[in-house]
Every structure is written in structure tokens, then in C-alpha cells.
Amino acid sequence: MTTIELKRVANVIRQDIISMLVTAKSGHPGGSLSAADIVATLFFNEMRINPKDPRWEERDRFVLSKGHAAPVLYSALAEKGYFPKEELQGLRQTGHMLQGHPDMKKTPGVDMSTGSLGQGLSAANGMALAGKLDGKDYRVFALLGDGEMAEGQIWEAAMAAAHYKLDNVTAILDFNGLQIDGATDSVMCSAPLTEKWRAFCWHVIEVDGHDIDALLAAFAEAKTVKGRPTIIIAKTVKGKGVSFMEDQAGWHGNAPSVEQGEQALKELREEAANLG
Amino acid sequence: MANKVATREAYGKALLVLGAENPNVVVLDADLSKSTKTADFAKKYPERFFNMGIAEANLLGTAAGLAAAGKIPFASTFAIFAVGRAFEQIRNSIAYPKLNVKIAATHSGITVGEDGGSHQAIEDVAIMRAVPNMVVLVPADGEETRQVVLAAAQYKGPVYIRMGRLDVPLLFGEEYRFEIGKANVLKKGTDVAIMANGVMVSMALEAASELADQGVSVSVVNVASVKPLDEETIVRIAKTTKAVVTAEEHNIIGGLGSAVAEVLGEKQPTPMVRVGLKDTFGESGRPLELLEKYGLTKAELVKAVHEVLAKKQR
The missing domain is CATH 3.40.50.970 (Thiamin diphosphate (ThDP)-binding fold, Pyr/PP domains)
Known part of the structure; x- marks a missing residue:
């Protein structure tokens, strides 16, 4: 897909996120919007997947370790055709398949149930170990949050991925700098992250997480790295694409009202019009 | 031995x-x-x-x-x-x-x-x-x-x-059959049933022999599958003996004793005594000495059987 096409996909994903959350009346817009360009690039360009066969053994896997950003994943899956788009409006509602956090038993295309922070990278490593054992060339992508860097298990998993030379693992850090209680560095300083991941023997790539070309280049580079895992530290803006949500910790876990949703969608449609 | x-x-x-x-x-x-x-x-x-x-x-x-x-x-x-x-x-x-x-x-x-x-x-x-x-x-x-x-x-x-x-x-030979969800009746008796698992099974069998000498007829049920639990066998045996002792190397809260009590409480109310750790942590020591100290022995099981028999006769 071309850069402009991926930008359009990311815009559609952002619109989906807003409309889903308005209907659901709860959920996490900030960290979903910050990850939209990353997820669009992965699902519409990078990953080897087949929406008609969600359990295809040769597929690339995706683990949303920051599971509260489920809406960004659900939108990408619906836009890819894993399930009808109408399902998006059932988010977080009783009897519907789209759970508040990803559930691999309920939703086609979800490779791992996640949401309790810190656990996704370990699962991704397990899938990657299995791929190596089976001589398969699939790759495993794990999207991590920066607030999640405070979880000890992340670093256990970081150590293990390097120890087992899991070059089929690519982690992407959605580095938006905010978490529920405020700026990530004020809640629990995890800096310097680049140096930490390097010290854990990972190949580190730093990019602007909203620059599609930079993301494409980063994924291409990650593919060439052998003998160790790669992390793409993607600098992002929480709430990206909706002016009043951008860089506001308060939009971590609050859904927009109907009016706020309309305002957000208006902005996003304008952006889409500018993309042509 | x-x-x-x-x-x-x-x-x-x-x-x-x-x-x-x-x-x-x-x-x-x-x-x-x-x-x-x-x-x-x-x-x-x-x-x-x-x-x-x-x-x-x-x-x-x-x-x-x-x-x-x-x-x-x-x-x-x-x-x-x-x-x-x-x-x-x-x-x-x-x-x-x-x-x-x-x-x-x-x-x-x-x-x-x-x-x-x-x-x-x-x-x-x-x-x-x-x-x-x-x-x-x-x-x-x-x-x-x-x-x-x-x-x-x-x-x-x-x-x-x-x-x-x-x-x-070693209690079992290759002819023994374990199945998930099935309890194994190792010994059939009419007065009391001891339902045990883990290290307590061998002690339950020894206690049953000693009690037989005293004229008490004891069933011994090995409940290796705590979940799913073989409710059918547990209820059937409890109906026969009308008194049950459970035995486990675990806190008496939440383990096998609780599982059996939950089933019997709803389906076949039966006098019970639970043998296990009495809501206490362990400590350092030789394993057999600790079993003794914390009441996980054949002697304790014999005592528990008499206790539950007394409840049954009340």
C-alpha cells in the first residue's frame, strides 16, 4: 500500500475509534488514537495475514500488550474484513464479541487475549519460540505502551527474547508519554528507554510514530536484523488526530460524548478531505 | 515397606x-x-x-x-x-x-x-x-x-x-486407571469414608487397616482430580457411609475438604471432619516431623474417623 493509502486507512481507523467509543460510552481513546498509524501500517502493509483464515498457521502474529487500545485493533480487523464493520458498534456491550480488552476466544483475528499490562511480550516470545521450533518464518509483533514499561514482566520478557535470539519478534513501543495519572515520567520514570532496551541487547529503532514513511522504513529495517529482537520506539501523541484530545492524560480512559464525538469526527473528516 | x-x-x-x-x-x-x-x-x-x-x-x-x-x-x-x-x-x-x-x-x-x-x-x-x-x-x-x-x-x-x-x-500398579474427573474407590467400607489425595492417600489406607482391626469399616477414595470433581462417586460413597473424613496436605480452607463439603452440603448433607493444615503456615523441619507436628498422620486420621463417627451417631 502507498503512504497516502495508509494515511487514509489510519484516518478511517481514527474515525472508527471515535464512533465506537461514543456508542459504547466507555473505553480508551487516547492510546488508541496514538497507535492508529502504527496499526494501519502493520495490518495494511507489513503483516502477512489472511482475514479469510484468521488461524492460518503461517500468519504473522500481533499481540496488543497495551490491550486497553483494543478499539484500534478492532477497527483494523474490521477494515481488513475479519468481521463485519457493524460489530464495531457492539464494543463493550453485553452479548457482543468485542470485549473491553482483546479476547482471542471471541474475536477472529485476535491472536492473544491481553489487557492486564505487562503480559503481552511474554506471549509474543512464546509464539516466536514456537515458530523457530517449527521452522516457520512467521513474525510476531507486539505493541507495548510506555506506561507498561513499569511492569517488571516486560523486562523479564525483554531479557528472554534477547537470550533466545528472537529475531522474529518486533516490539513497537507506542511512546505517547502519558498514562492515567499523568506524564509517564512523573508517575514512574522509565527513562532512558532507548538505552535500557539497548542494554537488554535489543536492536532499537527510533521513529516518529505518526510518520508512515518512517514506520515503513523501520519495519523494513527490523526484518533485516538477525540474531536479536527489534524494538521500534515510536514517538507518538496521545489522542492524535483529535485536537482537544491531543496530549491530554484525561483522555486516556474516557469516552467522548455525542457532541464531542461529532466534533472529533468533523476534524477527522476534514483531515480525510485534505488527504484527497 | x-x-x-x-x-x-x-x-x-x-x-x-x-x-x-x-x-x-x-x-x-x-x-x-x-x-x-x-x-x-x-x-x-x-x-x-x-x-x-x-x-x-x-x-x-x-x-x-x-x-x-x-x-x-x-x-x-x-x-x-x-x-x-x-x-x-x-x-x-x-x-x-x-x-x-x-x-x-x-x-x-x-x-x-x-x-x-x-x-x-x-x-x-x-x-x-x-x-x-x-x-x-x-x-x-x-x-x-x-x-x-x-x-x-x-x-x-x-x-x-x-x-x-x-x-x-508406591501404591498403584500399571493396571491402575487415572481419569480426569474420576475419583478412585481404593477400598470399600460401610461406616466411614476417607476422601484423600496426594501424600495423604497412603496414610488413609493405613488408617483404614488399623480401623478395620478396631471393627470400623472404612472406604478410602482417592480424589486426585480435585477439579473437575467426581461428584457422582463422592455422593454415592457418602450415601453408603453417612460420614466422611477428608485428608489433604493443604490448608483446610479451599482445598479438597472444601470441594467435598460443597458437593455434600448441596447434594447429600453428611457429617464431616476435614484433616489438613488448620489455617496455618508451615515451618522448617524434616518432612515427616512436620507431618507429625501439623497433624497429617495415620494417627490423626484414625482420630478424625472416631470424631466423625461420634457426629454421625448424635
Whole structure:
């Protein structure tokens, strides 16, 4: 897909996120919007997947370790055709398949149930170990949050991925700098992250997480790295694409009202019009 | 005296059988492979063994990922670290998505001995039993452990296997049949039933012999499958004896005694006495001395049987 096409996909994903959350009346817009360009690039360009066969053994896997950003994943899956788009409006509602956090038993295309922070990278490593054992060339992508860097298990998993030379693992850090209680560095300083991941023997790539070309280049580079895992530290803006949500910790876990949703969608449609 | 073997030893041997039979079986450990007895598998199938270092959360989380990609991981460490340290990984990464992970925990209960109370899991059955999708198995001897491990590998879904450090008497031959969800009536009696698992099964059999000499007829039921529980057999036996003693090397809160009481309370109210740790932690000491000190002995079972008989006659 071309850069402009991926930008359009990311815009559609952002619109989906807003409309889903308005209907659901709860959920996490900030960290979903910050990850939209990353997820669009992965699902519409990078990953080897087949929406008609969600359990295809040769597929690339995706683990949303920051599971509260489920809406960004659900939108990408619906836009890819894993399930009808109408399902998006059932988010977080009783009897519907789209759970508040990803559930691999309920939703086609979800490779791992996640949401309790810190656990996704370990699962991704397990899938990657299995791929190596089976001589398969699939790759495993794990999207991590920066607030999640405070979880000890992340670093256990970081150590293990390097120890087992899991070059089929690519982690992407959605580095938006905010978490529920405020700026990530004020809640629990995890800096310097680049140096930490390097010290854990990972190949580190730093990019602007909203620059599609930079993301494409980063994924291409990650593919060439052998003998160790790669992390793409993607600098992002929480709430990206909706002016009043951008860089506001308060939009971590609050859904927009109907009016706020309309305002957000208006902005996003304008952006889409500018993309042509 | 019967031959003795620790259930963890039998686990190590069963893994070798599984390793040869099924290329999808993989084993993970957290720097305790010599103690959990996964070391022989590691030696024979190094490419299918993953030492995760002293990092239990990642041990269980990685096992979940391996299962999601079609492997049958046996994740081993001491019971306290599997269930205690990594509870939420077991709950959210394994049980919630019903992934095919076998949590093979050794060093359960006070028979850990000298390492002391910090290392003696006495609440693991209660915790694992309360988690939906989890199967909980507590084998009594080497042969049953062998069959439990093979059955766990056959079953598709999460299984918690509780094993011990101590050498325990061999009770069963190859003709013995363990099945998930089935209790085994080892001895039929009419006055009282002792329902036991793990190290307490051999003591229950010894207590039954002693009680027979006293003219008390005792059924002994081995309840290795704590979940799913064989309600049918438990109710049927309780109907016959009208008095039940449970015995487990676990806190009396939440384990086998509780499981049996829950069933009988609803389906066949029956006088009961629960033998187990009386809501207390263990301590350092020789395993047999600790069993004595904490009332997990044949003598205690005999006493409990008389106690429940008195309740029955009231």
C-alpha cells in the first residue's frame, strides 16, 4: 500500500475509534488514537495475514500488550474484513464479541487475549519460540505502551527474547508519554528507554510514530536484523488526530460524548478531505 | 515397606515418554530443573526445553504464547512460585483464553521440609480451583503421577498438576486407571469414608487397616482430580457411609475438604471432619516431623474417623 493509502486507512481507523467509543460510552481513546498509524501500517502493509483464515498457521502474529487500545485493533480487523464493520458498534456491550480488552476466544483475528499490562511480550516470545521450533518464518509483533514499561514482566520478557535470539519478534513501543495519572515520567520514570532496551541487547529503532514513511522504513529495517529482537520506539501523541484530545492524560480512559464525538469526527473528516 | 518415589521424580520420567511420543511437547523451567526433575528432558530434548531464569511471570506468559502457537508446554517451578508469584499470568494469559498450558508444580505442601514456610505452598489448590477453565490434579504416587501427566498432555486446556518433593510409597500398579474427573474407590467400607489425595492417600489406607482391626469399616477414595470433581462417586460413597473424613496436605480452607463439603452440603448433607493444615503456615523441619507436628498422620486420621463417627451417631 502507498503512504497516502495508509494515511487514509489510519484516518478511517481514527474515525472508527471515535464512533465506537461514543456508542459504547466507555473505553480508551487516547492510546488508541496514538497507535492508529502504527496499526494501519502493520495490518495494511507489513503483516502477512489472511482475514479469510484468521488461524492460518503461517500468519504473522500481533499481540496488543497495551490491550486497553483494543478499539484500534478492532477497527483494523474490521477494515481488513475479519468481521463485519457493524460489530464495531457492539464494543463493550453485553452479548457482543468485542470485549473491553482483546479476547482471542471471541474475536477472529485476535491472536492473544491481553489487557492486564505487562503480559503481552511474554506471549509474543512464546509464539516466536514456537515458530523457530517449527521452522516457520512467521513474525510476531507486539505493541507495548510506555506506561507498561513499569511492569517488571516486560523486562523479564525483554531479557528472554534477547537470550533466545528472537529475531522474529518486533516490539513497537507506542511512546505517547502519558498514562492515567499523568506524564509517564512523573508517575514512574522509565527513562532512558532507548538505552535500557539497548542494554537488554535489543536492536532499537527510533521513529516518529505518526510518520508512515518512517514506520515503513523501520519495519523494513527490523526484518533485516538477525540474531536479536527489534524494538521500534515510536514517538507518538496521545489522542492524535483529535485536537482537544491531543496530549491530554484525561483522555486516556474516557469516552467522548455525542457532541464531542461529532466534533472529533468533523476534524477527522476534514483531515480525510485534505488527504484527497 | 513399599518402594518409594517422589511424584516429581515420576513427573521427570513421564516427560521423557511424552518427549518421545509428541514433538509438540515443550518444557519450561525457572532455574529449578534439577529440583522439578525437568533436567532429564532438557538433556534429551534441549531444543524443546526453555530455561526462563528466575522469572516466573515470564515463564507462564511465554508458555501461554507457545500454547497459542500449537505447542503443549509443561511449565515447571515450585508450587509457591507458579501459583503465588504468577497467579495473574495464569489467570489472564492462560486460563482466560483457555490455552493448552500444563502448570506442573512441584514442592507443594509442608513436605518441602527444611526450606520452611516461605517455600511451602498450602493454598495453591484453593487458588487454582477457583479459576474457571482450570483442571486441578493432585496425584498420590509415582504411577498415578505418570498417568496424570499423560492425561494432562492429552487434555486440551489448562491443567494444574500438584506434586511433591518427598519420596512417597508406591501404591498403584500399571493396571491402575487415572481419569480426569474420576475419583478412585481404593477400598470399600460401610461406616466411614476417607476422601484423600496426594501424600495423604497412603496414610488413609493405613488408617483404614488399623480401623478395620478396631471393627470400623472404612472406604478410602482417592480424589486426585480435585477439579473437575467426581461428584457422582463422592455422593454415592457418602450415601453408603453417612460420614466422611477428608485428608489433604493443604490448608483446610479451599482445598479438597472444601470441594467435598460443597458437593455434600448441596447434594447429600453428611457429617464431616476435614484433616489438613488448620489455617496455618508451615515451618522448617524434616518432612515427616512436620507431618507429625501439623497433624497429617495415620494417627490423626484414625482420630478424625472416631470424631466423625461420634457426629454421625448424635
